[in-house]
Amino acid sequence: MARRKLVAGNWKMNGSLAALAELDGIDAAARANPGVDVAICPPFTLIAPAVARAPGLPIGGQDCHAARCGAHTGCTSVELLREAGAALVIVGHSERRADQHETSEEVRGKAGAAIAGGLVAIVCVGETEAERDAGQALAVVERQLAESLPAGADAATLVVAYEPVWAIGTGRTPSCDDIACVHAALRARLRTLIGGEADGVRILYGGSVKPDNAAEILNLPDVDGALVGGASLTAAQFAPIIAACI
Numbered sequence: 001m002a003r004r005k006l007v008a009g010n011w012k013m014n015g016s017l018a019a020l021a022e023l024d025g026i027d028a029a030a031r032a033n034p035g036v037d038v039a040i041c042p043p044f045t046l047i048a049p050a051v052a053r054a055p056g057l058p059i060g061g062q063d064c065h066a067a068r069c070g071a072h073t074g075c076t077s078v079e080l081l082r083e084a085g086a087a088l089v090i091v092g093h094s095e096r097r098a099d100q101h102e103t104s105e106e107v108r109g110k111a112g113a114a115i116a117g118g119l120v121a122i123v124c125v126g127e128t129e130a131e132r133d134a135g136q137a138l139a140v141v142e143r144q145l146a147e148s149l150p151a152g153a154d155a156a157t158l159v160v161a162y163e164p165v166w167a168i169g170t171g172r173t174p175s176c177d178d179i180a181c182v183h184a185a186l187r188a189r190l191r192t193l194i195g196g197e198a199d200g201v202r203i204l205y206g207g208s209v210k211p212d213n214a215a216e217i218l219n220l221p222d223v224d225g226a227l228v229g230g231a232s233l234t235a236a237q238f239a240p241i242i243a244a245c246i
């Protein structure tokens with residue numbers, strides 16, 4: 001099944017109102033590559049101004065709460081994200097699994113809330129370096145996927161991101177063979193979880209994707225795009241990654 005590539009930028013806790021000027025160049029790159037889906041996930045406070053600055057560019061959150069509302073200080077609901085103009089949300093990023101001790105069960109709740117509330121959910125999985133060294137990479141990511149997927153996920157509402165923890169922000173990446181191997185395993189596992197819908201779900205690679213390695217990674221089988229951190233902060237770095245999706 002042909003899947004449109006998706007290049008999503010995760011600004012993490014970076015950016016500023018002034019930095020939203022980068023969206024002009026990112027939006028231009030998206031328009032210049034109409035066969036590629038492009039999105040940016042800035043910090044919560046920048047979502048509404050980002051939507052105002054680049055109305056044609058899908059903007060997303062970096063987390064959401066599973067509950068619709070309530071006494072959850074510091075958290076943000078799907079409804080609030082939607083009101084701010086978000087179209088998607090990242091859930092289960094390894095930085096949240098580590099820093100906020102999020103479990104896959106919690107990630108499943110967040111992903112389910114996101115999908116039920118009309119957002120596309122980007123569900124992240126990835127092994128640590130110790131897990132890879134122990135030969136457990138496939139088992140870890142397949143288990144995270146199975147435990148993090150909500151009921152009702154389908155090709156239109158779910159995106160999976162494979163992000164080896166040891167590759168994030170380090171300049172290190174797995175070999176192309178290793179990336180292809182994990183993506184094939186995730187696709188196979190998805191088929192057992194959601195049947196035929198699995199063939200339409202985009203599986204992104206994330207972890208030190210840069211302009212100089214984007215083309216080889218993005219052209220691997222079952223790699224349907226990238227979740228980009230550092231290189232998504234400027235149009236100069238992000239635009240070539242978008243253009244590498246040929």
Ligand SMILES: O=C[C@H](O)COP(=O)(O)O
Binds near residue numbers: 093169
């Ligand atoms: O969500 C994005 C990933 O954590 C990748 O970050 P990075 O491109 O800075 O390595």
